[in-house]
Amino acid sequence: MDKVKLGIIGCGNISGIYFKNAATFDILELVACADLDVERAKAKAEEHGIAKGCSVAELLADPEIEIVINLTIPQAHAEVCLQALEAGKHVYVEKPLAVTREEGQRILKLAAEKGLRVGSAPDTFLGGGIQTSIKLIRDGWIGTPVGATAFMAGGGHESWHPAPDFYYKQGGGPMFDMGPYYLTALVAMLGPIQRITGSARISFPERTITSKPKFGEKIEVEVPTHVAGIMDFHSGTVGTILTSFDVPGGHTLPRIEVYGSEGTLLVPDPNTFGGPVRLKRKGSQEWSEMPLSHGFAENARGVGVADMAHAIKAGRPHRANGELAYHVLEAMHGFHDASSEGRHYIMQSTCEAPELLPMGLPRHLVD
Numbered sequence: 001m002d003k004v005k006l007g008i009i010g011c012g013n014i015s016g017i018y019f020k021n022a023a024t025f026d027i028l029e030l031v032a033c034a035d036l037d038v039e040r041a042k043a044k045a046e047e048h049g050i051a052k053g054c055s056v057a058e059l060l061a062d063p064e065i066e067i068v069i070n071l072t073i074p075q076a077h078a079e080v081c082l083q084a085l086e087a088g089k090h091v092y093v094e095k096p097l098a099v100t101r102e103e104g105q106r107i108l109k110l111a112a113e114k115g116l117r118v119g120s121a122p123d124t125f126l127g128g129g130i131q132t133s134i135k136l137i138r139d140g141w142i143g144t145p146v147g148a149t150a151f152m153a154g155g156g157h158e159s160w161h162p163a164p165d166f167y168y169k170q171g172g173g174p175m176f177d178m179g180p181y182y183l184t185a186l187v188a189m190l191g192p193i194q195r196i197t198g199s200a201r202i203s204f205p206e207r208t209i210t211s212k213p214k215f216g217e218k219i220e221v222e223v224p225t226h227v228a229g230i231m232d233f234h235s236g237t238v239g240t241i242l243t244s245f246d247v248p249g250g251h252t253l254p255r256i257e258v259y260g261s262e263g264t265l266l267v268p269d270p271n272t273f274g275g276p277v278r279l280k281r282k283g284s285q286e287w288s289e290m291p292l293s294h295g296f297a298e299n300a301r302g303v304g305v306a307d308m309a310h311a312i313k314a315g316r317p318h319r320a321n322g323e324l325a326y327h328v329l330e331a332m333h334g335f336h337d338a339s340s341e342g343r344h345y346i347m348q349s350t351c352e353a354p355e356l357l358p359m360g361l362p363r364h365l366v367d
Helices: 015-022 038-048 056-061 074-086 101-114 128-138 164-168 173-190 303-314 322-341
Strands: 004-009 028-034 052-054 067-070 090-093 118-120 145-153 193-201 206-208 218-220 226-233 238-244 256-260 263-267 277-281 288-290
Touching (some): 004 015, 004 303, 015 028, 028 303, 038 052, 056 074, 067 303, 074 090, 090 303, 128 173, 128 256, 128 263, 164 173, 173 193, 173 226, 173 238, 173 256, 173 322, 193 322, 226 322
Parallel strands (some): 004 067, 090 118
Antiparallel strands (some): 193 226, 226 238, 256 263, 277 288
């Protein structure tokens, strides 16, 4: 198999799983990594047996590299994506696609002009748990989807994260931090969103860090930390979502449920790749745990990159694509806009619900 050569830009904490998993896909060959701190890039390259750790400019100038994986902080996502595209590289970026809608539009426009691909995390919807959920919905196990709920609530990052400041600044907050996982899963299952409304608040204007090394420092909160929204999907399904950093006492809510005319589907955590998937049909007294129809149920982060590489070779659409990521980005802003402006937000973008992965694939293949 002809491999697609990759380069990683951004050698922070999340890069480790990409380094590890890139080696497990036959289609991928990771040949270089870069970081603003070149010494960190060199150390990562040595740690993972990668040929080259270098500067960002050197990586972008390498003619062998076809796909750049952008693992920088969200505020740098757009800048690095645009640089990669200008250098003639396809780009796959960690979530979110960009911080603003305007940045996201620029990325997609430049990619289209240059005939290049944009991919974006999260690719957890390609894991066995949500792929199974999508298949059950499409095969009619719950009848016609009527409604869906999604809940992500916790106490925030200041109690455990070593550098939690970002999560309360522009581009952060619970919607932009975790919303991509939930919204991508919902769109993958139910199709694109047509209209949004929402209510959002900053519950605690100041946060005190209780984790090290910044113990005792104060964070001025800039973004809503409790966001409740309603989505009207083009299909007619009505969805509800809650994302919050203001629930320190915990909760008993499910991650995602989808309600249909013939049954209810309990969907697993969209921040993971596996199950369990539970189904309760109309008239049944019990929930049934459904066998997973698809693989990639372990931490398969990077499967979206592998699918994109196969798609480039085959000339087909890739699943974790820029249009899907932009639709999710617009929706996240839509909840905030609807709340601050006191109105429904009408989505301007749309996308296709991605095709299911083929069934029965071995771990090292996506096609």
